[in-house]
Amino acid sequence: MFQSVSMTRQTSMESPTFSPLYRQIKGLILQSLDNGEWRPGEAIPSETELASRFSVSQGTVRKAIDEMASENLLVRRQGKGTYVASHSDPRAFFRFLRLVPLSGAIENTRSTPLECWRAKAGVEAARVLGLKAGDPIIVVRRLLEFSEKPVVVDEIYLPGEIFSGLSLEVLRESESSLYSLFENKFGVRMIRAEERLRAVAADRISADLLGVSEGSPLLSVERTSFTYGDRPVEWRRGLYSTAAHCYLNDLG
Amino acid sequence: MFQSVSMTRQTSMESPTFSPLYRQIKGLILQSLDNGEWRPGEAIPSETELASRFSVSQGTVRKAIDEMASENLLVRRQGKGTYVASHSDPRAFFRFLRLVPLSGAIENTRSTPLECWRAKAGVEAARVLGLKAGDPIIVVRRLLEFSEKPVVVDEIYLPGEIFSGLSLEVLRESESSLYSLFENKFGVRMIRAEERLRAVAADRISADLLGVSEGSPLLSVERTSFTYGDRPVEWRRGLYSTAAHCYLNDLG
DNA sequence: GAGTGGTCTAGACCACTGC
DNA sequence: CAGTGGTCTAGACCACTCG
Numbered sequence: 001m002f003q004s005v006s007m008t009r010q011t012s013m014e015s016p017t018f019s020p021l022y023r024q025i026k027g028l029i030l031q032s033l034d035n036g037e038w039r040p041g042e043a044i045p046s047e048t049e050l051a052s053r054f055s056v057s058q059g060t061v062r063k064a065i066d067e068m069a070s071e072n073l074l075v076r077r078q079g080k081g082t083y084v085a086s087h088s089d090p091r092a093f094f095r096f097l098r099l100v101p102l103s104g105a106i107e108n109t110r111s112t113p114l115e116c117w118r119a120k121a122g123v124e125a126a127r128v129l130g131l132k133a134g135d136p137i138i139v140v141r142r143l144l145e146f147s148e149k150p151v152v153v154d155e156i157y158l159p160g161e162i163f164s165g166l167s168l169e170v171l172r173e174s175e176s177s178l179y180s181l182f183e184n185k186f187g188v189r190m191i192r193a194e195e196r197l198r199a200v201a202a203d204r205i206s207a208d209l210l211g212v213s214e215g216s217p218l219l220s221v222e223r224t225s226f227t228y229g230d231r232p233v234e235w236r237r238g239l240y241s242t243a244a245h246c247y248l249n250d251l252g
Numbered sequence: 253m254f255q256s257v258s259m260t261r262q263t264s265m266e267s268p269t270f271s272p273l274y275r276q277i278k279g280l281i282l283q284s285l286d287n288g289e290w291r292p293g294e295a296i297p298s299e300t301e302l303a304s305r306f307s308v309s310q311g312t313v314r315k316a317i318d319e320m321a322s323e324n325l326l327v328r329r330q331g332k333g334t335y336v337a338s339h340s341d342p343r344a345f346f347r348f349l350r351l352v353p354l355s356g357a358i359e360n361t362r363s364t365p366l367e368c369w370r371a372k373a374g375v376e377a378a379r380v381l382g383l384k385a386g387d388p389i390i391v392v393r394r395l396l397e398f399s400e401k402p403v404v405v406d407e408i409y410l411p412g413e414i415f416s417g418l419s420l421e422v423l424r425e426s427e428s429s430l431y432s433l434f435e436n437k438f439g440v441r442m443i444r445a446e447e448r449l450r451a452v453a454a455d456r457i458s459a460d461l462l463g464v465s466e467g468s469p470l471l472s473v474e475r476t477s478f479t480y481g482d483r484p485v486e487w488r489r490g491l492y493s494t495a496a497h498c499y500l501n502d503l504g
Numbered sequence: 505g506a507g508t509g510g511t512c513t514a515g516a517c518c519a520c521t522g523c
Numbered sequence: 524c525a526g527t528g529g530t531c532t533a534g535a536c537c538a539c540t541c542g
Contacts, residue, residue, distance in 0.1 A: 018538080020511055046527060057513045062528085070322070072504065078528050079520030096503055193503040198494035199451040199469035217451035217469035222498075242450035246474075249501055251348055251445040252324065270519080272530055298508060309532045314509085330509050331539030511537070518530070 025054055026064040033073065033084060034228040040086035040183050044074070047082070073191060087179035087190070096179065096193060096225075099151065099240060100248045107147040111178065113171035115141040118160065125157050128224055128235045136160030140171065142178075143209055150210050151245055156236040162188060188233055193225040197247065202239070210241045219247060277306055278316040285325065285336060286480040292338035292435050296326070299334070325443060339431035339442070348431065348445060348477075351403065351492060352500045359399040363430065365423035367393040370412060377409050380476055380487045388412030392423065394430075395461060402462050403497055408488040414440060440485055445477040449499065454491070462493045471499060 029044070038044045047065065051058040065082055068074045072095070075083045085092065101107055119137050126133040137160050144152035156178075158166065163186055174181045182188045200220045207214040218239045225234040240247065281296070290296045299317065303310040317334055320326045324347070327335045337344065353359055371389050378385040389412050396404035408430075410418065415438055426433045434440045452472045459466040470491045477486040492499065 022511075048527085059514085060512060063511085065528095076528065077521085079522080079526080081521095081527060098501075098503075195501045195503060197449060197471065197499040197501065199471040199492075200494075201469050217453050219449065219451040219471070223503075240451075242452075247449040249350075249447045249449065251350075251447060251475075274530075300508085311533085312531060315530085317509095328509065329540090331507085331541080333508060505542095506540105508540080509538085511535100513535085514533095516530100516532085519528085521525105521527075523524085523526105 021056060022060045022063040022067075025050075025056060025061055026067055028054065029064060029068065030073075030228065036187060038084050040084045040189055041088060043081040043083050071191075085189075085191075087177060087183055093177060096190070096223075098247050098249060099146075099245050101146065101245050103244070105147075110145045110148075112143045112145065113140065113168055114143055115139075116166065116168040116171060121157075125235060129157065129159055129232050131159060136164075138163050138166050140166070142171070146245065149244070150241070152238050152240050153206050153209050154236055154238045156234065158234055162186060162233060188227055190225040190234065191227060192230070193223050196222045198222075200239070206239045210239070212241055212243065218242070221247070273308060274312045274315040274319075277302075277308060277313055278319055280306065281316060281320065282325075282480065288439060290336050292336045292441055293340060295333040295335050323443075337441075337443075339429060339435055345429060348442070348475075350499050350501060351398075351497050353398065353497050355496070357399075362397045362400075364395045364397065365392060365420055366395055367391075368418065368420040368423060373409075377487060381409065381411055381484050383411060388416075390415050390418050392418070394423070398497065401496070402493070404490050404492050405458050405461050406488055406490045408486065410486055414438060414485060440479055442477040442486065443479060444482070445475050448474045450474075452491070458491045462491070464493055464495065470494070473499070 029050075032038060032044075044050070045053070047058050047061050050061045054061065065074060065076070069076050069082075072085050072092075075085050075089070077083060087093070117139055119139055121129065121131050121133055121135045121137045123133050125131070125137060126135060129137070131137070138158045140154075140156040140158070142154050142156070143150055144154065163182075165185070170185070171178075171181075174185075176184070179190050182190065198220045199217050201215045202210070202212055202218045204214050206218065207216065210218070212218070219242050221238040221240060223234070223236050223238070224232050225236075227233045281302075284290060284296075296302070297305070299310050299313050302313045306313065317326060317328070321328050321334075324337055324344075327337050327341070329335060339345070369391055371391055373381065373383050373385055373387045373389045375385050377383070377389060378387060381389070383389070390410045392406075392408040392410070394406050394408070395402055396406065415434075417437070422437070423430075423433075428436070431442050434442065450472045451469050453467045454462070454464055454470045456466050458470065459468065462470070464470070471494050473490040473492060475486070475488050475490070476484050477488075479485045
């Protein structure tokens with residue numbers, strides 16, 4: 001369970017490395033999440049319980065949880081408890097897929113895995129994933145369809161160490177989204193991602209898969225995903241056909 | 253100044269329209285911002301002063317301000333005060349321009365206004381801007397250069413009512429960013445925007461301006477910007493050359 | 505030192521969920 | 524009804540800025 005914590009209360013002498021109590025609490029909760037002490041979808045202990053375990057007031061725990069909720073690490077549910085965020089939650093699905101139909105119609109999504117093979121990391125993949133060149137990686141290619149029409153081709157690079165066990169069969173058998181699968185089968189939860197977008201001309205293979213003509217403009221979306229502690233665990237490149245869809249972004 | 257507020261404290265009988273006190277306070281502060289009582293860059297009254305004026309505790313004012321700070325409406329500065337967010341603040345510049353060089357180099361930006369004319373709103377512009385078709389609008393075309401190389405062509409549609417007075421001369425004389433100009437000269441502050449991205453083929457005119465060949469892939473960025481109260485006040489379409497730059501997006 | 509925002513506490517009460 | 528998160532208060536003290 002928990003180790004009892006002897007928190008260092010802040011004094012003015014410590015100010016060079018000043019970190020408020022609630023951030024230290026946040027760090028401890030984060031650590032428990034990373035350790036898998038509470039898994040995605042599960043409830044964490046109540047605020048009062050955490051407060052007594054860490055020997056701080058409920059308000060301090062509350063502020064720690066507030067921050068983590070605003071970072072989509074935790075989800076509060078009034079009257080029920082606080083839960084570890086999960087990609088299995090349908091509400092979280094479109095947090096990482098920003099594609100919406102131009103028409104506004106509601107569409108059903110289908111993911112079709114095409115290939116899955118082992119390889120050795122090249123220089124770029126190694127750099128992005130924090131590996132050494134030559135380290136084992138797994139590459140997945142898949143097609144995303146919206147209402148039976150192909151819209152996205154993805155090529156996904158994963159550290160072989162963590163995702164050994166991944167295969168075309170596993171992908172085909174999975175009912176859930178890719179990130180749900182990663183959570184449930186590999187204990188890896190994606191909490192943040194960076195995307196770099198460019199416009200490119202369709203190569204022959206992608207054009208065929210997407211049903212567009214070679215050389216027509218496609219949206220290239222390069223994504224790096226991170227798990228707890230900002231460790232990169234996925235690198236992917238998607239080619240999006242934006243004939244009937246667009247990438248929607250909110251500049252809050 | 254302020255009107256004295258007789259806040260309705262919450263009771264369980266009012267729960268169908270339940271809104272906590274701090275949100276009502278937030279609404280009042282928002283109203284003052286919208287009224288221009290405190291202008292961008294200025295400080296608002298201190299938390300203790302606001303608390304006594306609204307007859308609530310400092311903690312409640314604090315929570316209202318917290319939310320507004322997280323929405324980039326206000327900026328807190330410890331030891332100094334709380335300020336109205338402004339596009340003149342250089343830190344806010346790249347909140348709406350997500351373009352970064354592929355190389356990672358630091359670049360200087362230059363905006364060159366090309367044209368500025370009066371027109372009547374078409375069906376689409378009217379819909380997006382909340383106007384009636386035929387209402388006066390102003391259209392601006394401009395070129396954005398990074399390190400002396402053209403990268404973006406923008407076509408910007410503005411409600412003529414609000415931005416009458418805007419002209420090519422005004423744009424040319426302005427030293428600051430477009431949104432700073434809107435703030436300072438027209439009292440319009442953009443607080444939020446939605447962008448829709450697609451990949452398109454370069455038309456002849458844009459290709460010439462950007463120094464690429466006709467038909468080459470460009471990133472089309474369509475933006476609707478909103479001011480206080482989610483009122484749309486700008487619609488623009490940019491064509492981005494992504495040969496040496498990419499659109500960077502953080503999926504928090 | 506005076507004034508500002510930032511942290512932490514303790515306690516009261518409200519709103520929601522589920523047994 | 525008990526248990527959870529959500530709101531509100533009042534007060535103490537810390538960290539930062541500026542004159």
